[in-house]
Every structure is written in C-alpha cells, then in structure tokens.
Amino acid sequence: MIKRPVLFLLASCLLFNVASAQKFSSKKKGNLIGFGFNVVDFKTPAEIKATSLGDVLKQNDWKSFNNKDVGISLMYWKGLTNNIDFSARYNGLFTSNANDNIKRTGDAYSNEFEGALHAKALSDDHLFNPFLTAGLGIGNYGSKWGGYAPLGLGVQANLMSSAYLFLQAHYRLSFSKSNLKNNLFYSFGVADNLSKPKDAPVLKEVPIPIVEPKDTDGDGVVDTEDACPDVAGLASLKGCPDGDGDGIADKDDKCPDVAGVAKYNGCPVPDTDGDGVNDEEDKCPSVPGLARYNGCPIPDTDGDGVNDEEDKCPSVPGIAANNGCPEIKKEVVAKVQKAAGQIFFATGKDVLLKKSHIQLNEVVKLLEEDPTLKLDIAGHTDDVGAEDFNQVLSEKRANAVRNYIVGKGISEDRITASGYGEAQPIADNKTAAGRAKNRRVELELRNW
Numbered sequence: 001m002i003k004r005p006v007l008f009l010l011a012s013c014l015l016f017n018v019a020s021a022q023k024f025s026s027k028k029k030g031n032l033i034g035f036g037f038n039v040v041d042f043k044t045p046a047e048i049k050a051t052s053l054g055d056v057l058k059q060n061d062w063k064s065f066n067n068k069d070v071g072i073s074l075m076y077w078k079g080l081t082n083n084i085d086f087s088a089r090y091n092g093l094f095t096s097n098a099n100d101n102i103k104r105t106g107d108a109y110s111n112e113f114e115g116a117l118h119a120k121a122l123s124d125d126h127l128f129n130p131f132l133t134a135g136l137g138i139g140n141y142g143s144k145w146g147g148y149a150p151l152g153l154g155v156q157a158n159l160m161s162s163a164y165l166f167l168q169a170h171y172r173l174s175f176s177k178s179n180l181k182n183n184l185f186y187s188f189g190v191a192d193n194l195s196k197p198k199d200a201p202v203l204k205e206v207p208i209p210i211v212e213p214k215d216t217d218g219d220g221v222v223d224t225e226d227a228c229p230d231v232a233g234l235a236s237l238k239g240c241p242d243g244d245g246d247g248i249a250d251k252d253d254k255c256p257d258v259a260g261v262a263k264y265n266g267c268p269v270p271d272t273d274g275d276g277v278n279d280e281e282d283k284c285p286s287v288p289g290l291a292r293y294n295g296c297p298i299p300d301t302d303g304d305g306v307n308d309e310e311d312k313c314p315s316v317p318g319i320a321a322n323n324g325c326p327e328i329k330k331e332v333v334a335k336v337q338k339a340a341g342q343i344f345f346a347t348g349k350d351v352l353l354k355k356s357h358i359q360l361n362e363v364v365k366l367l368e369e370d371p372t373l374k375l376d377i378a379g380h381t382d383d384v385g386a387e388d389f390n391q392v393l394s395e396k397r398a399n400a401v402r403n404y405i406v407g408k409g410i411s412e413d414r415i416t417a418s419g420y421g422e423a424q425p426i427a428d429n430k431t432a433a434g435r436a437k438n439r440r441v442e443l444e445l446r447n448w
Contacts, residue, residue, distance in 0.1 A: 025161040027123035028079035032164060034191025036073035036089070041184040042097040043067045045171075056171070056184065069095035071110075077164070077191050082123040085131070088115045091139070098141035098180050112139030116150055130155045133170060139180070146180030148172045163192045227251075312448030325448045328373070332366055333445060336375075339363045340443040343401060348385075350396035352404060360401065363443065364408040370447075377401050378442040379419040380426075382435035387422060395419030401441055 044067075045056055071093035078086050091112035098110060116135025123129075131154055138147045152170035159165070170185040213222035219232040219239055226239030228251065233240040240249035246259035246266060253266030260267040269278040275288040275295055282295030289296040298307040304317040304324055311324030318325040339359035345351060367373055379398030381390040398417035406412045427434035 024125040024158065027082045027125045029077065029085065029124050029161075029164065029193070030079065031194045032075070032077040032191035033194060034075045034077070034164075034166075034189055036075055036166070036187045036189030038071040038073055038091060038093070039186045040069045040071065040093060040095065041067070041186075042069065042095070042181050044184060045182045069093060069097060071095075073187060073189060075166075075189055075191055077166075079124065080117075083120045085118040085120065086115070087118060087135075089113075093139070095141070098139075098183075099144060099146070099178060101142055101144060101178070108142060110139050110141050112137055114138070114148075114150060118154070120156075124158055124161070126158065128155060128157055133168065137172070141180055144176075144179035147175040148180055149175070150185060152185075161193060163190060165190050322446075323448055325446075328445050328447060332370075332373075335366060336363055336443045336445050340441060343441045345397055345400070348393070350393060350400045352397075352400045357404075360404055361408070364405055364410060366445075367405070367410050367414065372447045374414045374446050374448075375405070375416075376444045376446065377415065377417045378444070379417070380424055380438060380440050380442070381422050382425070382438040383422040383429045384435065391419060391421035391423075393419075394421045397441060401443075 071091055073089050073091050075087060075089045080086055091110075091114070093110040093112060094108070095110055096108045098108075114135055114137025116133050118131045118133050120129050120131040133150060133152050133154060135150050136147070137150055138145060150170040150172050152168060154166060154168035156167075157165040166187070166189045168185075168187045168189075170187075172183050172185050174180040174182050213224065215222050215226070216229050217226070217232045217239070219226070219234075221233070221235050221239035223229040226233075228238075228240035228249070231241055233249070234242060237247075237249040240251055242248065242253075243250050243256050244253070244259045244266075246253070246261070248260070248262055248266040250256045253260070255265075255267035258268060261269060264270070269280050271278050271282070272285045273282070273288045273295070275282070275290070277289065277291050277295035279285040282289070284294075284296035287297060290298065293299065298309050300307050300311070301314045302311070302317045302324070304311070304319070306318065306320050306324030308314040311318070313323075313325035316326060319327050322328070339362055342359040343356045344353040345356075346353065363375070367375065377398045379394035379396075379401075381394050383390070395418070398419050402412075402415045402417040405415055422429075422438070425434075425438045426440075427437035429435050429438060
C-alpha cells in the first residue's frame with residue numbers, strides 16, 4: 001500500500017533537487033533531512049547459518065526478491081569533518097521474518113532506530129563518493145526488542161551541494177539472535193540540504209590601465225628583465241646574444257667565436273699536449289699519445305724500447321732486431337746453421353738421407369734445452385725440371401725435416417715448414433756449383 005507513495009516522493013525529491021542544483025559549495029555537508037526505501041533479507045543469512053558477511057559471500061546463495069521484506073526510512077545526516085559523516089535514521093519495516101516468535105499472520109510492522117558514522121574516501125566537493133559505515137541500532141520485532149550493528153558500505157552522489165543521493169548495503173549483526181536474526185539491509189535514499197549554499201558575492205570589475213613594457217633592442221625581452229637591453233639576444237640568456245651558440249652569453253664567454261663549455265668560461269676543453277685527446281679524457285695530458293690509449297703513448301711494458309704493439313715479447317725485455325724478444329745466443333744460431341748445411345735427400349725425392357740425422361739430432365737437443373725456441377723450416381730447389389714439380393718437392397722436403405724433428409718429441413706447434421721451389425735462388429743455376437747451393441733447406445730459430 002505504501003510502496004507507490006514512497007517511490008513517488010523519492011522521485012519528486014530527486015527531480016526538485018536536480019532542477020535547483022548549484023555548484024559544489026563546501027567540502028563538508030551541512031544538515032540534511034531525507035527519506036529512504038529499504039529492502040531487508042533475513043532468509044539468505046539464516047538458511048546458510050551465516051555468522052558473518054564472509055559466510056554469505058562464500059556461500060553465494062542469494063534468495064530472490066520475493067523472499068525479502070521492504071520498508072521506509074526517515075534520515076538525518078550531518079558532516080562532522082571533510083571525511084566523516086554522522087547519520088541518524090528511523091526505519092519502518094514490514095516483516096514477519098525477523099525472528100521465529102512473531103505469531104501474526106501477514107506482515108508485521110517493526111520500528112528501528114539507529115545511529116552510524118560514515119568514513120568517506122573523498123571530501124564532499126565530488127560528484128560520487130564511496131564510504132564505509134559502522135553503527136548501532138535497536139528495534140522491536142513483534143513483542144521483542146533486539147539490538148544490532150549495521151556494518152557495510154555505500155556511495156553518495158552530490159547534486160551540487162543542494163541534495164544527496166545515498167545507496168547503501170549493510171550486514172546487520174544481531175546482538176540477540178532469539179529476538180532478531182542476522183540480516184542483509186539495502187537502502188536507497190535522498191536527502192535535502194536544510195541550509196542552502198549562498199551565492200558568492202559579485203565582485204565589481206575595476207579596469208586596470210595597461211602599460212606597455214619597454215623593449216629597447218626589440219628582442220622580445222623587456223628592459224626590466226634584459227641583461228643586455230641595448231643588444232638583441234635570446235630570451236633563454238636574459239636577452240643577451242650568443243655568437244658561437246654554446247649556450248653562454250657573449251658577455252660571459254672568453255671564447256665568443258668558438259663553441260665551448262661553461263667550465264672553461266665558454267672556451268673548448270683544452271688539449272695541452274696537442275694529441276687530439278682533450279685534457280678531461282687524456283690520462284697523459286702533458287705527453288702526446290693516442291686516443292686508444294686514453295691520450296697516452298703506446299706502452300712499453302718491459303721497457304726494452306720496443307712498444308707493446310710491435311713487441312713480440314711485451315713482458316720480457318729484448319732487442320729491436322729480434323722484435324722485442326731476448327737475443328738468441330750466437331753459438332746456438334751457429335749450430336742450427338751448421339745443421340742446415342748437412343741436410344741431404346735422395347735425388348729428385350723428399351726422402352731424408354741418414355747422414356742428415358746427426359745434425360738434426362743436435363737441433364732437437366737445442367729445442368729440448370730451451371722451450372722458448374721455435375723453428376722455421378724453408379725448402380728450396382734449383383731450376384732443373386718443371387716449376388710446379390719443384391714447388392711441390394720443396395714443400396715435401398721441408399715437411400720431411402719437420403716430421404723428423406716432431407718424431408723426436410718436439411711439439412709440432414713449435415715447428416713450421418714452407419716450400420718456395422725455385423723462386424729464391426742464392427746462386428747462379430747455370431753452373432753445377434750454383435745449382436747445388438740452391439738445392440737447400442734453411443733453418444731459422446725464433447723465440448716469439
């Protein structure tokens with residue numbers, strides 16, 4: 001019977017307040033009075049025997065609207081702070097479900113009185129504002145009275161501080177289960193501001209005379225702010241020019257025609273030794289060097305006068321004639337040269353004759369005594385026969401010597417073998433003596 005008038009009243013209040021809405025006037029609401037329409041669900045918590053809102057959410061077994069009770073509210077709201085409101089409300093509830101002792105048939109009418117605090121997420125100068133609710137209430141249900149605590153959340157809509165809409169959902173925890181069951185309470189309400197916001201006073205506009213600022217040099221920077229008022233410049237440099245474009249005004253630039261840095265008063269970073277590496281990056285600023293060594297000369301780690309880039313033995317002092325490595329003893333070199341002159345092969349073949357073994361064994365001994373020594377073997381022929389044949393023969397003979405020395409236990413990575421055929425004669429091939437000299441195997445020691 002009462003549902004239609006209540007809905008009509010709520011709709012009328014809403015339309016009135018929308019029509020008369022003004023801008024937000026305060027961060028805290030004043031005194032509000034309003035009405036609400038309520039729906040109460042006793043069956044959902046009761047049938048699952050819920051003891052808290054968590055039980056209801058966990059079961060997720062919600063009863064239909066036909067199983068819910070309806071009612072109305074008279075509400076009073078007041079803002080205590082920008083984020084805390086107080087409300088007092090009277091609820092009229094049509095129900096026979098509040099407890100199992102109500103004997104009436106049809107709907108029984110209950111009266112409820114409650115007070116609550118509401119913690120808002122925002123101040124009231126926002127259109128929508130969510131809030132949390134906690135309070136205390138008491139009501140009569142049949143002939144029984146019961147206390148309860150409404151706990152829940154809601155959201156308000158601010159109609160330009162003239163009126164407010166409230167949508168709330170509570171889990172109401174009963175303090176007397178025999179008189180009042182735990183229940184779910186839903187409410188939609190509208191409240192009107194009893195003290196209407198005042199219009200802001202109209203300020204009288206007083207014309208202010210416009211005085212054009214003076215800009216003598218016409219650079220767009222007025223003289224009162226221009227550090228160089230007689231010379232056109234840049235706004236970023238307070239009206240001063242910057243001839244070299246380095247961001248330092250010419251008046252402060254000791255090198256106004258060359259771009260530089262502020263650290264050196266507008267001049268470029270110096271290069272004291274003139275090696276192309278500026279002093280800030282040069283680890284040897286007073287000695288010319290190379291960029292790849294951070295402005296320092298090429299290092300000579302072992303101090304033998306041969307720089308590391310050309311030194312085959314950069315950590316061991318040596319001589320320039322031996323690529324920066326220590327000099328090989330002359331008597332050792334002489335023994336190897338003697339052995340080279342005593343290497344013989346079968347005519348036209350790469351078969352090493354036994355009479356060569358004695359001297360080659362001496363070479364093996366020298367290599368065993370000094371592990372730093374390495375040996376390069378070069379094979380040569382005279383020009384008798386085809387050039388291609390001689391090239392292959394020289395390579396085979398050089399490798400025959402190498403294989404003999406490796407076979408004596410010398411690591412093969414210390415021995416190289418190359419053939420040059422008839423390309424590098426040391427005597428005239430027109431005579432038998434010259435050809436004999438050209439048919440040779442050369443041995444050269446090195447320690448790098």
